Amino acid sequence: MQTPSPCCSCSPDEYPGSTGPCRPAPKSPIRTRSRELFTQPDDEPDLSKTSPAFRLTWGRDLSAPSSAAFAERLGADLLIIGHHPCRDGYTQPNPHTLILDSKDAHGAYLLLPLDRKLPTDQIVARIRHLQF
Numbered sequence: 524m525q526t527p528s529p530c531c532s533c534s535p536d537e538y539p540g541s542t543g544p545c546r547p548a549p550k551s552p553i554r555t556r557s558r559e560l561f562t563q564p565d566d567e568p569d570l571s572k573t574s575p576a577f578r579l580t581w582g583r584d585l586s587a588p589s590s591a592a593f594a595e596r597l598g599a600d601l602l603i604i605g606h607h608p609c610r611d612g613y614t615q616p617n618p619h620t621l622i623l624d625s626k627d628a629h630g631a632y633l634l635l636p637l638d639r640k641l642p643t644d645q646i647v648a649r650i651r652h653l654q655f
Contacts, residue, residue, distance in 0.1 A: 591617075591618075602619055604623070605622065608626065613631045613633075630652065630655075
C-alpha cells in the first residue's frame with residue numbers, strides 16, 4: 524500500500540516551475556527531514572494524529588514564517604492551497620501562500636503552465652472566477 528500523499532505533489536521534479544498544489548504548513552513542526560513520506564511505499568503507514576502524514580494533511584498554519592519554511596523545505600516558491608473560505612474566491616495571506624476557493628458563486632480557479640516558472644504576480648494574474 525502506498526502512503527497517501529498529503530500534497531497533491533509539491534516536488535520540483537514534477538513541477539519545474541517550483542509551484543505546486545499543496546496543503547498548508549502543519550501547525551506543529553515535522554521533525555523528519557526526509558521526503559520519504561511522499562516518495563516511498565509503506566505497507567503499514569502511520570496515519571495517527573501525531574504522524575507527519577496527519578499533520579501535513581490537517582495542519583493549518585498560514586503564518587508567513589511557517590509558510591516560508593514549509594515552501595523552502597518542499598523546494599517551492601509558492602504554496603497553492605484550498606479548503607479555506609475566501610470572500611473573493613482567492614486570497615494571498617503571505618508571499619509564500621495563495622489560497623483558492625472554488626466553493627460558491629465567488630469561486631476561483633487557476634491554470635498554470637507546468638513547464639516553466641512564473642513570478643507570483645503573474646500567477647495571481649491568471650486566477651479566473653467560475654461565474655456560475
